[in-house]
Structures are given as structure tokens and as C-alpha cells.
Amino acid sequence: MSFEKFFTKYLHEPDCHTLDFYKKNYQGYQGARKALHEWEPDALIDEVKASNLRGRGGAGFPTGVKWGFVPKKTDKPKYLAINADESEPGTFKDRVIMEKNPHQLLEGIIINSWAVGIHDAYIYIRGEYVFATRRLERAIEEAYQDGILGEKTLGKDFRLDVTVHRGAGAYICGEETGMLTSLEGERGLPKLKPPFPAVEGLWHCPTVVQNVETVANLPLILEIGSAAYKQIGPEASPGPKLYCVSGHVERPGTIEAPMGVNLLTLINEHCGGVWKGRKLKAVIPGGSSAHVLHARECDVAMDIESLAAAGTMLGSAGVIVMDDQTCMVNALLNIMRFYHHESCGQCTPCREGTGWLEKIVHRIAYGHGQLEDLALIDSVCDRMVGKTICVLADAAAFPAWSFIEKFRDEFVHCIEHGGSPEVKKRHPKRVGGGLRV
Amino acid sequence: MSDLKFSESGRKKYEWLLTRYPEKQAVLLPALRIAEEEFGELGLPEMKYVANLLGISPSRVFGVVTFYTHFRRAGTGKFHIQVCSTLSCALRGSQDVVDHIAGRLGIECGETTEDGLFTLTKVECLGSCDTAPMFQLNDDYHESLTIEDVDRIIDDCRNGSGKNGASGKNGGSA
Ligand SMILES: Cc1cc2nc3c(=O)[nH]c(=O)nc-3n(C[C@H](O)[C@H](O)[C@H](O)COP(=O)(O)O)c2cc1C
Ligand code: SF4
Ligand code: FES
Numbered sequence: 001m002s003f004e005k006f007f008t009k010y011l012h013e014p015d016c017h018t019l020d021f022y023k024k025n026y027q028g029y030q031g032a033r034k035a036l037h038e039w040e041p042d043a044l045i046d047e048v049k050a051s052n053l054r055g056r057g058g059a060g061f062p063t064g065v066k067w068g069f070v071p072k073k074t075d076k077p078k079y080l081a082i083n084a085d086e087s088e089p090g091t092f093k094d095r096v097i098m099e100k101n102p103h104q105l106l107e108g109i110i111i112n113s114w115a116v117g118i119h120d121a122y123i124y125i126r127g128e129y130v131f132a133t134r135r136l137e138r139a140i141e142e143a144y145q146d147g148i149l150g151e152k153t154l155g156k157d158f159r160l161d162v163t164v165h166r167g168a169g170a171y172i173c174g175e176e177t178g179m180l181t182s183l184e185g186e187r188g189l190p191k192l193k194p195p196f197p198a199v200e201g202l203w204h205c206p207t208v209v210q211n212v213e214t215v216a217n218l219p220l221i222l223e224i225g226s227a228a229y230k231q232i233g234p235e236a237s238p239g240p241k242l243y244c245v246s247g248h249v250e251r252p253g254t255i256e257a258p259m260g261v262n263l264l265t266l267i268n269e270h271c272g273g274v275w276k277g278r279k280l281k282a283v284i285p286g287g288s289s290a291h292v293l294h295a296r297e298c299d300v301a302m303d304i305e306s307l308a309a310a311g312t313m314l315g316s317a318g319v320i321v322m323d324d325q326t327c328m329v330n331a332l333l334n335i336m337r338f339y340h341h342e343s344c345g346q347c348t349p350c351r352e353g354t355g356w357l358e359k360i361v362h363r364i365a366y367g368h369g370q371l372e373d374l375a376l377i378d379s380v381c382d383r384m385v386g387k388t389i390c391v392l393a394d395a396a397a398f399p400a401w402s403f404i405e406k407f408r409d410e411f412v413h414c415i416e417h418g419g420s421p422e423v424k425k426r427h428p429k430r431v432g433g434g435l436r437v
Numbered sequence: 438m439s440d441l442k443f444s445e446s447g448r449k450k451y452e453w454l455l456t457r458y459p460e461k462q463a464v465l466l467p468a469l470r471i472a473e474e475e476f477g478e479l480g481l482p483e484m485k486y487v488a489n490l491l492g493i494s495p496s497r498v499f500g501v502v503t504f505y506t507h508f509r510r511a512g513t514g515k516f517h518i519q520v521c522s523t524l525s526c527a528l529r530g531s532q533d534v535v536d537h538i539a540g541r542l543g544i545e546c547g548e549t550t551e552d553g554l555f556t557l558t559k560v561e562c563l564g565s566c567d568t569a570p571m572f573q574l575n576d577d578y579h580e581s582l583t584i585e586d587v588d589r590i591i592d593d594c595r596n597g598s599g600k601n602g603a604s605g606k607n608g609g610s611a
Contacts, residue, residue, distance in 0.1 A: 169507025185465035
């Protein structure tokens, strides 16, 4: 079946972000109109369930099922919080939607809000995305002026207000409960689940948390129906998908392809192959929290089930490609520094564990490692996974485990030969000798 | 007592924000952004001002501000260069960019030049990994950088033509 791009078809048109363009070229807001005027909320939830739409933020949770968890009979207001924090290393797809096609997101927000009975939606966008924030704010202004949002959403007696809320630089505010705490004006500390946000979220009220790309799929589902939507890619996790390809490829970028595109096709056909004519060494397929794949494991379909079967995850679809000259010890050190820096510090296993992981990998890279360090990393990871409030701790352990499992020889080489070749080249004076820390 | 005060338009924006949330404290982050814009930076007096506005304790505001990395704190140079150093950028030479800037400005990461013009920081993934190496200069992303680009951008800042518009592949107006 031929694949028609849904998100990025008009990416290069200079005014693709405007309401006029969206209406003309995307049949903009027809899906939301249909939802409001032709669908009962409960039936709409069933339709989204039937579409098998799965969350694009990282966990891949079925969207319709999540909506079903929101209590129907409640006196409390319900909220929608769109997760536009996009801070998983290697991920830049939501930014494309917000900068190039903000109305697609707004239309999705209307559909989602109608289905669940929500009158106030917030878009929590990372503070660094200044340009995307401007585009979103402008699009919202256009929508209010056009009667798309407000007291009477698209002519229906249904109020919907959408507010953009800027974050301020913290990876942990991408974790849903951290994001909600941050939105409430606190430090973005995650909370224990349950209660899940769908039952108790913003201001103790039921709150649906949804990734930007997830919600931007809704207009398509309304346009073509769940049955046709399920035909795009594998039935269990279907749909058009934005893959973020970065690192050592000739043409990095955001690639739209059906869910389940082959990873090697993505790298070789869509992105011009590994750069400088070099060979592939490894790929992280779903943002830095995912288990790394060895080059020989990369003939795999990029969908939720296939990647789980390959022992990793689709995650945020941040595909980080590494060529055969990459030092895997140094690459892991970079990732470990990230998680140590971003741990919010509430849970001892995560706060201390991420610190130790960085420290141990650092000493291996800088020529002070010992073979026992590899077992030590393993045991530190064991003490982190599944023992904390949120899964940042797990997200740090997965790369540590998989890098060492799959590229053990490189770690051993660094330990036996005085450190990482990349580090030695850059800091000849700092490697080897001195005290082991 | 300091005589800090939001401008008329800042005040209006703040009051509009209050209507968008059921609880006042939710306006804290947005209010800090207004303060940042109006006062140029967030130091203790600015934080106290926002605390007073919202009727919460200054220590609480301080706790929130220091939790995040993206607020413009007191003492930051006029041009804040934040180089992404996370994996995808590191794979494509972000450390060379950092070293070059540090060398040209004569400062280490985390420092500000003596003339108060530049601050250099290494930051984590900015969601622009396909255009690595890259940095954020105040509000703007500068992408797919070569060393020549970096030199030109620094020169532009020094000559006073360091623009504050959209940049890189996403150029254009909102
Ligand atoms: C440490 C951490 C960081 C996360 N960062 C993001 C993020 O930046 N964007 C996002 O949409 N989801 C992120 N998530 C996943 C969210 O917690 C949540 O599952 C998601 O927003 C739900 O939306 P979805 O069902 O539409 O995917 C993160 C999770 C964790 C544990
Ligand atoms: S696991 Fe880490 S990031 Fe998550 S709440 Fe605990 S300390 Fe914070
Ligand atoms: S790793 Fe630098 S922008 Fe993502």
C-alpha cells in the first residue's frame, strides 16, 4: 500500500503553519468538526480504542484505553495536559509539528477534549523551544479569532480554552507527574503512581496526559476512520510515525514513514546511509533510554512490538546512529552524565546510582578502570531498576547494561589499555596515572 | 525596598494569566518569564518581587528557580551561549565547538567574559539533534554549525548586530 505523508507533506511550504494553509491543504478542522457534531463522546472513545493508537511519548500506552480511565461521573473539572517537553536525547519530532503544523495539534486537542469532556487544555512546552512557543501562541490566537476555540468550539455549545505553558529546562518535567507538578508552579518532582493522572492529576482532578504527536494523529483517525487507520503499519501499533534520525548519517532529520519501517531502510534510504562511507557500529532506536542495538541487530521493524521483541523499545523514536569509529565507552559516559545531571534526587537509588554510574564509566574512560568495575556497574543497575518513584532510574540503567553487554570488548580494552582512545586524543594529560577515584 | 515593577503590558499579561488557571501558584513559571523579560534577569530582588505578587514565600520561588536550568540568572552575560553537549551533538563535534568558543573568549564553561558580554554553558539535548552541532544563543537556535559560523556569530554579537530573530532551518516569522 502506498503511504501518504500526514505530518510532513507540506513541510517546505513557507506558510504551512498558518490557519489558511491548514484549512486549504489539510482540510483543516474537518476532523474536529465531525467529532463535535457527529460523534457522541463515548462512541468516540471507542473509535479511538478501535484505532489502536498508541502513545508517542515513550511508553506506547493505548490512547483510547487511557481516556477510558477518566472517571465519568465526577463533580471535578477534567484537564488535558499536552506533553511538549520533548527532552529525551535524540528526539525532535514534536518540535516539527509545533513549528510547522501547530493547527494539527490544536485540532487533535479539540477531538481529545470533546471525547473526555475537557474544557481546559494546557500545552506544557520546554522552555528552550522559544520559536515553537511563538508559533503555537500565534496559532491559538488565529483559532480563537476564527471561532475554532473559545466559548463555542467550532459552533458547538462546548467551551474549550487552550493555554501554552513554558517549562524552564529540566528533563524530568517530561515524566508525566513531574510535568504536572511543574505546571502547578512547583519544582518538577515526579509523584508515586497510583493514583494515575487520569484519576488524580492537575489540582487533584482527572487529567489526561498526552504527547504532541499522539494527539496530532487524531484528525487523521477521524478523517479516514479507525479501520483504515489500522491498515497503516502493523495493526497492533499502527499509524504514520515521525522518526528522528541523528548522529552519524549523511542526512539526519525527521523522517515520516509508516509505523514499522525497517531500521536499515530508515538509515540507508531515508538518511543517505552512514556518513563518510563508514560502517555502522550501533544504533539507539528510541531515545537514549532505550537499549542500544548492535549493527547486526539493526534489520528490525521500527514499531512497538518488534523492538520489544528485539530487547529494546521504540520509546520516543529518537534514532541515534553510531559509526564504526565511535568509542562506545565515551558514548556511554555522555549518556551517564546526562542521567546524573537530570535525576531530580528524590529517590536514593536514582540520585546515588546515576552518580555512581557516571563516576565508574568516567574512570574507565579516563584510564583508571578495573575489570571488577563492569560487575559493579551491573550491580548498581540492579539496585536501581524498579525501585524508584519514576522510571528515570531504569532509563539510566538500560543503556549502561546494554552498552556493556554488547560492546564488552571495548570496555575491557579501555580498562587494559589506559582509557578511551577518544578521551586520550582530546585530553592526553588527563588520562591514566594518578589516583583512582 | 527595591522599586521593581512590571510594565503596563507585563502587568496585563500577568493578569490575563491569572484567569487561565484555577490556582494562583500555577502562574509562577509564567510570571518568572515575564520578570525575566522585563528585568533582564532573575536575581534575588526579582524573585522577591514575583513572590510578593503571588503571595508566596521568596524561599519557595528561589527553590523553584534553582530547580530549573533555563532561567536567566543574575550575572549571566548579555549573550548566553548554551552549547548542546548530549550524545547526538557530541557525535558530530560539539566538543570542538565548545573548545573553540572557550578559546576565543578566554573563558571556561560556566564562566562569563570580563566585559559581561558572553556566558558559555554546556547544556543537555535541545531537541535539535538533526542539526548538530548547535547552540542556543539567548532565544535563538543556531544549527549545523561550522567553526566559521561560530566565529561569525561571535563577531556579530560583538558588533552589535547579534540579532534576536528566528534562525537556522526554521527561519521565518511566527
Ligand atoms: C524520565 C522521563 C521523561 C519523559 N519525557 C517525555 C517527553 O519529553 N515527552 C513525552 O511526551 N513523554 C515523555 N515521557 C513519557 C510521559 O511520562 C508520558 O508517558 C507521556 O507523555 C504520555 O503520553 P502518550 O501516551 O501520548 O505517549 C517521559 C517519561 C519519563 C519517565
Ligand atoms: S527515579 Fe530519579 S528522577 Fe525519578 S523521581 Fe526518583 S530521583 Fe527523581
Ligand atoms: S543531542 Fe544536541 S540537540 Fe539533541
